[in-house]
Amino acid sequence: MTATLAAPDISAMQQGAVRRIAGKRWAAFGFPAVILAYMVYVFFAFDVPGLAERARMDNAAVLVADTYSYKTHVTRDNRNGGMRIAVEGENKGLYPEGKTPDWVELTGPESAVVDLPEGHRVSIDGPNTRFDVPGYGTIAITAARSGIDLQVPGQDVPDWINASNARVTITTDAGRVIVTKARTEVFRYSLGWELFWFGLDSPYHGQGLGQILFGDRIDPERGNLAGAWQDFWTNPMWRHADVAWAIGETILMAFLGTMGAAIVALPLAFLAAKRFAPLAATRFAVRRVFDFVRGVDALIWTVVLARAFGPGPMTGALAILVTDTGTFGKIFSEALENVDEKQIEGINSTGANPIQRYRFGVIPQVMPVLLSQVLYFLESNTRSATVIGAITGGGIGLMLTQAIQTQKDWEEVSYYIVLVIAMVMLMDWFSGWLRGRLIGRRG
Amino acid sequence: MQGMTDMTDVSLGGGGTTADIQSAYMEMTHRKRMYGGILLVVFVAxxxxxxxxADGRNAGGFxxxxxxxxxxPSEVVAEAAENGANIPGLMVNYLPSLIETLNIAAASTLIGALAAILLSLLSTRGLARWPRLTGLFRRMMDxxxxxxxIVIxxxxxxxxxxxxVPAMIAIAIHTAGALGKLFSEVNENASLKPVEGLESVGATWGQRMVLGVIPQVAPNYLSYAxxxxxxxxxxxxxxxxxxSGGIGYDLKNAFSWGQGRYDEVAAIFILLFLTIVAVDQISSHYRNRLTGSH
Structure with a gap:
C-alpha cells in the first residue's frame, strides 16, 4: 500500500464502519420488534382474548381448595332413609358403624346434629333440616316428594342461598348444606390431606405417632409397627403401595430404555464411524437409520409400539429405547471418530489382536463420553417416561392422568406432582453422583 | 511403557524392587477388574x-x-399406498394444525428463554442482582x-x-428451567470486565446486563435456544x-377412527417426520455457525 492510496481507503473504511454500526443499530431495534410482532401474532392466533371467557375460575378455586383441604359429607338418604358419614363422600372414606367424627352426634337412625365452625349448627331429623346461622337465624328446610320447602327468617332469600323447587343450596364459610329430593347433605371442610396415613377402618386411625411407637399394642393381633405399616401401605384412599409401584415402573422404563438403547447403539456406532467401518455404503446406511429413528418422533414410536405390545411399562421402555438408539448412535459415532490414533497404534505395536485393540485402545478413550451421555439421558428419560406412561398406560404418568381426569381428587394430583418432582430430582442427583464416581468430576 | 512406569515408581517409592512393584500393580489391576466384574454382574442382573x-406388568408380553x-406399520403403509393420491391433499389439510404445533413450540421457547435469561443472570455469582438470593433462583430453576x-x-x-395456551405455558415453564441451567453455565464464563466498566460509570443492573453480559453470551444463548x-x-x-390442540390432537383422532382412515395417520406421520428432520437440519446448520466461528 502506498501513501497516496491511504486517504480514500480511510474514508471507505469509515463509511463501512458507519454502515455496520447503522446496521447493528437497526438490528438492536429490529430483533426485539420482530419478536414482539410474533408474540402479537401468537396472542391472536391462540385466541388469548377469548381465553378469559373460556377459563373456569371456579375450577381453579376447586383445584386450589382441594389441594390443601378436604370435606366430610354427612348425608341422609331422603328416598330410602339412613345416615351416612363419609370423607369426600367416597365409599373408601366411609365411617364404619359406631364411629363418627367428634363434631357429629347421631341422635337416632334418621337424625343427627352436625356442629360446623363459628357456632353454625345443622340438625337433621328425617326429612326436616334446621340450619342455625349465627347473626342470621334459623333456616328450616323440608324435603318432600312434591318438592323442597324452604323457610328463612327474613322476607327475602339472601344470595348465599340458592333455592328452587328441586334443590336448595346454602353456602357459608363454615360449611355447605345441600337438600334435594334424593338426599340431604352437609359438607364440613377441614385442612390437610384426608386419611393420608390410615383409612377409617384401620385401628391406627386417629392414634398419635408416640402411641404407635411406644404405646400399648393397639391391635391385639399384630405388633404396632408392623400393623401400622401394613395399614399405611394398603391405605384404600391413597394406595401407597400402588403409587410406589408406579414410581418404580416409571424409573424402570427409563432405566431399561436408556441402557437398552446404549447397548444397541454401541455396536451400530462402530459401523457408522469412518475409522472403524471402511465400507462407505455401510456407514451411509447406518447413519440414515439413526437419522430416521431420531426423526420419527417419540410420540409416533410410542403409538406404534403400543399397538404391538399393549399398554404397560415394557411398551414405554421400548419407545424410549428406539428413540434414543438414534440419538446415542449419533453421539457415540461422533465420539468414535474423534478417537486418538496413537493409543491404538501403541496397543497394536505390542501385538494385540483386534479385540484387544478395541478393548484397550478404543473403549477407554470413549467410555467417559459414553457414560456421561447415558447418565444424562437416564435423568431426562425419567421425565419422558412420565409422559410416555400417560400415553401408553404405565407408571406414575398413568396414575397422574387418571387422577386429573376424575377432576375431583386434586389432593392426589398434588401428591403425585410432588412425588414426580422428587423422583426427577433424585434421579438428577443420582446420575450426577454416579457420573462423579465413575468418570471423575468435571474440571 | 513398562520401563517408564518402573522408573517413575522407583524414583517415587525409593528402594522398591521391580518385583514388588509388579505384584502391587497386578494386585491393583485384579482389584479393579473385580470391581468392574461386580458392577457388570449387578448391571446385568x-x-x-x-x-x-416390565414384561410381567405389560398387557401384551414382549x-x-x-x-x-x-x-x-404395514397396515398403515398398505392403506396409504392404496389411497396414495389422497395423501398430499390430506397433508395440506393438516397444515394449519402443524403450524399451531410449531407456534406452540416457538412461543414457548421464546417466553421460556426470556425467563431463563432473567433467572440465569439472577443466579450467577458475580452478576446476580441480589447475591443472597442466588440459591433461591437456582432452586426455582431446578x-x-x-x-x-404434561403435568402442568x-x-x-x-x-x-x-x-x-395450556401447552404453551407448560412447555415455557420447563424451558425456563432447562435453558436457565445451560445459560447460567454460559454466564459463568463471561468476562466481568465490561460489567465492571459499566458499573464504574454508574450503569444500573439492567444496563450492565444488557450492554455488558448479553453481547458476550448471545451466540451461545441462541444456539441453546x-x-x-x-x-x-x-x-x-x-x-x-x-x-391441547395441534398435530398431536389430529393424530389421536385419526387413530381413534381406526382402520379405513389410516391414510390420514400416514399423512400426519409424514408431515411430522419431515418437519422434525427439516428443523433438525436448519437448526444444526445455524448452531454450527453460531458456535463454530470461535
Missing part, C-alpha cells in the same frame, strides 16, 4: 430382572409383541426443570379449557395427544 418385571411389531410438561398442561387444561426449539416441537406434538 438389574437389566434382566427389570426386563422380567415375546408375543415382537412378532407383531410390523403389523400396524423445580421448573423437574416438572414434566393437564392441570391447566382443567382450568383454561383445551387449546394451545435453537436446540430447545427442536425439543419443544416434539413436546408440543406429544401434548397435543393428551388434548
Amino acid at each position: 438389574l437389566m434382566a430382572s427389570g426386563f422380567v418385571v 415375546w408375543n409383541g415382537i412378532t407383531n411389531v410390523f403389523d400396524f 423445580i421448573s426443570r423437574a416438572v414434566p410438561e 398442561a393437564l392441570v391447566l387444561i382443567f382450568v383454561l379449557g383445551g387449546g394451545p 435453537l436446540l430447545r426449539f427442536e425439543i419443544n416441537i416434539r413436546a408440543s406434538a406429544i401434548l397435543g395427544f393428551v388434548g
Whole structure:
C-alpha cells in the first residue's frame, strides 16, 4: 500500500464502519420488534382474548381448595332413609358403624346434629333440616316428594342461598348444606390431606405417632409397627403401595430404555464411524437409520409400539429405547471418530489382536463420553417416561392422568406432582453422583 | 511403557524392587477388574430382572409383541399406498394444525428463554442482582426443570379449557428451567470486565446486563435456544395427544377412527417426520455457525 492510496481507503473504511454500526443499530431495534410482532401474532392466533371467557375460575378455586383441604359429607338418604358419614363422600372414606367424627352426634337412625365452625349448627331429623346461622337465624328446610320447602327468617332469600323447587343450596364459610329430593347433605371442610396415613377402618386411625411407637399394642393381633405399616401401605384412599409401584415402573422404563438403547447403539456406532467401518455404503446406511429413528418422533414410536405390545411399562421402555438408539448412535459415532490414533497404534505395536485393540485402545478413550451421555439421558428419560406412561398406560404418568381426569381428587394430583418432582430430582442427583464416581468430576 | 512406569515408581517409592512393584500393580489391576466384574454382574442382573418385571406388568408380553411389531406399520403403509393420491391433499389439510404445533413450540421457547435469561443472570455469582438470593433462583430453576410438561398442561387444561395456551405455558415453564441451567453455565464464563466498566460509570443492573453480559453470551444463548426449539416441537406434538390442540390432537383422532382412515395417520406421520428432520437440519446448520466461528 502506498501513501497516496491511504486517504480514500480511510474514508471507505469509515463509511463501512458507519454502515455496520447503522446496521447493528437497526438490528438492536429490529430483533426485539420482530419478536414482539410474533408474540402479537401468537396472542391472536391462540385466541388469548377469548381465553378469559373460556377459563373456569371456579375450577381453579376447586383445584386450589382441594389441594390443601378436604370435606366430610354427612348425608341422609331422603328416598330410602339412613345416615351416612363419609370423607369426600367416597365409599373408601366411609365411617364404619359406631364411629363418627367428634363434631357429629347421631341422635337416632334418621337424625343427627352436625356442629360446623363459628357456632353454625345443622340438625337433621328425617326429612326436616334446621340450619342455625349465627347473626342470621334459623333456616328450616323440608324435603318432600312434591318438592323442597324452604323457610328463612327474613322476607327475602339472601344470595348465599340458592333455592328452587328441586334443590336448595346454602353456602357459608363454615360449611355447605345441600337438600334435594334424593338426599340431604352437609359438607364440613377441614385442612390437610384426608386419611393420608390410615383409612377409617384401620385401628391406627386417629392414634398419635408416640402411641404407635411406644404405646400399648393397639391391635391385639399384630405388633404396632408392623400393623401400622401394613395399614399405611394398603391405605384404600391413597394406595401407597400402588403409587410406589408406579414410581418404580416409571424409573424402570427409563432405566431399561436408556441402557437398552446404549447397548444397541454401541455396536451400530462402530459401523457408522469412518475409522472403524471402511465400507462407505455401510456407514451411509447406518447413519440414515439413526437419522430416521431420531426423526420419527417419540410420540409416533410410542403409538406404534403400543399397538404391538399393549399398554404397560415394557411398551414405554421400548419407545424410549428406539428413540434414543438414534440419538446415542449419533453421539457415540461422533465420539468414535474423534478417537486418538496413537493409543491404538501403541496397543497394536505390542501385538494385540483386534479385540484387544478395541478393548484397550478404543473403549477407554470413549467410555467417559459414553457414560456421561447415558447418565444424562437416564435423568431426562425419567421425565419422558412420565409422559410416555400417560400415553401408553404405565407408571406414575398413568396414575397422574387418571387422577386429573376424575377432576375431583386434586389432593392426589398434588401428591403425585410432588412425588414426580422428587423422583426427577433424585434421579438428577443420582446420575450426577454416579457420573462423579465413575468418570471423575468435571474440571 | 513398562520401563517408564518402573522408573517413575522407583524414583517415587525409593528402594522398591521391580518385583514388588509388579505384584502391587497386578494386585491393583485384579482389584479393579473385580470391581468392574461386580458392577457388570449387578448391571446385568438389574437389566434382566427389570426386563422380567416390565414384561410381567405389560398387557401384551414382549415375546408375543415382537412378532407383531410390523403389523400396524404395514397396515398403515398398505392403506396409504392404496389411497396414495389422497395423501398430499390430506397433508395440506393438516397444515394449519402443524403450524399451531410449531407456534406452540416457538412461543414457548421464546417466553421460556426470556425467563431463563432473567433467572440465569439472577443466579450467577458475580452478576446476580441480589447475591443472597442466588440459591433461591437456582432452586426455582431446578423445580421448573423437574416438572414434566404434561403435568402442568393437564392441570391447566382443567382450568383454561383445551387449546394451545395450556401447552404453551407448560412447555415455557420447563424451558425456563432447562435453558436457565445451560445459560447460567454460559454466564459463568463471561468476562466481568465490561460489567465492571459499566458499573464504574454508574450503569444500573439492567444496563450492565444488557450492554455488558448479553453481547458476550448471545451466540451461545441462541444456539441453546435453537436446540430447545427442536425439543419443544416434539413436546408440543406429544401434548397435543393428551388434548391441547395441534398435530398431536389430529393424530389421536385419526387413530381413534381406526382402520379405513389410516391414510390420514400416514399423512400426519409424514408431515411430522419431515418437519422434525427439516428443523433438525436448519437448526444444526445455524448452531454450527453460531458456535463454530470461535
